[in-house]
Amino acid sequence: MTLPPQRSRRVSNRTGTALRVLLAVALLVPVGVLFGAAWGTSDDRLTATERERHGVEYLRSLGQVTLALVDAQSGAVAGRSAAAAALRTAVEQTSAIDVRYGAELRTSERWAGLHAKIEALPDRPPADPQDAWTVYTETTDLLLALYAKVRESSGLLRDPDADSYHLQDAVAEELPEALVAAGRLADRSTLAIGRPASDRVRIASELALARAEVLGPAADLVENLRSAVDDTASRTLGGNLLSRLDGYQRAVEDLAGLTRNTAAPNPIQVGAARAAAQLAGSGLAGIILTELDVLLRDRADALAGERQIAVGALVLAVLLVLALAALPLLAARSAARNRRTPAGVGLTTDGLRPAAGAEGPPPTGPPPVEPPLPVGAPLAGPPAGGMPPLPERRPLRSDGDPGRRSPLSDWQDPVPAGQPAAVDSQAPWGRPDAR
Structure with missing residues (x-):
């Protein structure tokens, strides 16, 4: 069965429109995949960054616990009452x-x-300072593990x-x-x-090991901070x-120098x-945590x-695809509307006009001007078939005599161009155009 040409064109137009719409919609698939990948990556990195900021806040609270716990240990080893108020406040903040x-x-x-270990610390220093050293050393080990x-x-x-x-390290x-x-170096x-003089060699080795435990991390700290300054783009x-x-x-x-005198280290100078x-380490920790945050x-x-740029790009891509999909649909609707318009009639801004193809296009511009005839050129003659006969006229009388012709009846038809005019001798006035 053969479809009529007009129906065949309609089917072809609909198929082409559907294919263009499907192609436009298919463009959303790779755009959506790229957006999903970008969104997932940025979302993971943003979540990780927020978790690191939470870790910085936790480290800030642990810094207060560290200072209070070291002070309490030094007081307990020296036989003084522990600073329970400061330690309790730091613990409550960290618990929150x-x-x-x-x-x-x-x-x-x-x-x-760790909280349970801190709560179990004695309010009063034990009788043996070595016992206080042991208890607080176990507690600070748990703190460093945290x-x-x-x-x-x-x-x-x-x-x-x-x-x-480098800053977090x-x-x-x-x-x-x-x-x-x-704190442990000062306590030692x-x-x-x-201790007795016989333990002097042992005391010297213990103090040397304690100094190394202080100077080693301090040197690594200086190296890390200098590396952070060299690698950062921050101006502050x-x-x-x-x-x-x-x-x-x-x-x-200064602390390391005072502990080198193993014979008689001054506890007051060492404590100061x-x-x-x-105090210097606490201020430095606050600056590091602030800059890291x-x-x-x-x-x-x-x-x-x-993420905002990715969302904007996705919205723009969707709008473009919708525009590409809408253009063929609008064109198809316009073509269908034109087919429903009666033949020979089209829409204009003020009503109906002849449709395109019913007649030639309307003239544009001023009307054409005919060239003037040359001087002496004969007038155009009658058509090839001659002039049609005029209807018979009834002669008029000026005096009421039906037998006499009116002067108007003597008039004749105009003489064709190029022929001599005939003079009617009976006309009293002659031809009007002969005057």
């Missing part, structure tokens, strides 16, 4: 932070163990940027170790005073860190040097901007 981020960072179990857990669970240990990686590992080691100097990181770093280095060196090193916040803002 663990409630917020403990499940995310998987630190609740470790913090519960630092490592926060660092690992928050993702700070795997930070991709060089500057933020300094503030989450080396600085806490250095602060705890400085205090314990060495009451270098100036804020280097001034605090110099003060911390001097305090640690420890407090100075602890700024870097992570800037990264999160950049990732959020990338």
Whole structure:
């Protein structure tokens, strides 16, 4: 069966329109895949960055626990009452932070163990300073293990940027170790005073090991901070860190120098040097955590901007595809509307007009001007078939005599161009055009 030509064209037009629409819609598939990949990557990185910021907040609270616990240990070893109020306040703040981020960072179990250990510390120093040393050393070991857990669970240990990686390594590992080691060095100097002279060699080796535990992390801390300053694009990181770093280095060196006198280390000077090193380390930790949080916040803002760009690109692609799909549909509807219009009639702004193809296109521009006839050219003659006969006229009388012709009846038809005019001798006035 053969389709009529008009129906065949309609089927072909519909098929072409459907194919163009399907092609336009098919463009959304790769666009959607690319958008999904970009969105998933940015979402993962943004989630990881937010988790690192939570780890920074947890580390800030642990810093207060570290300072209070080292002070309490030094007081217990020296036979003084522990600073219970400061330690209790630091523990409460960290407990609040663990409630917020403990499940995310998987630190609740470790913090519960450390919290119980701190609560079990005696309010009064034990009779034997060595017992106080042992109890507090176990507690600070749990504290350093919690630092490592926060660092690992928050993702700070795997930070991709060089500057933020060096900063987290300094503030989450080396600085806490250095602060705890400085307290232990001062406590060993205090314990060495009451020991017999026969233990002098042993005391010297213990103090040398304690100094190495302080100076080693402190040297690594300085190297990490300098690497962070060299690798960062921040304008404030270098100036804020280097001034605090110099003060911390001097305090640690003073403490190490005082403990080299194994014969009679002055406990008051050693305690003052420890407090100075602890204060410098606390200020340095605050600066490092602040700068690290700024870097992570800037990264999160950049990732959020990338997500907005991805959403904008997706919306633009969808609009373009919809436009490509709508154009063939609009063209098909326009063609169908034109086919439903009666033949010879089309739509205009003011009504109906002859449709295209019913007659020639309307003339445009001014009407053509015919050239003038040359001088002396004969007028155009009658058509080839001659003039049609005029109807018979009834002669008129001027005096009422029906037998007499009216002068108007003497008029004759105009003489054709190029023929001599005949004169009617009977016409009293002659031809009007003969005058």
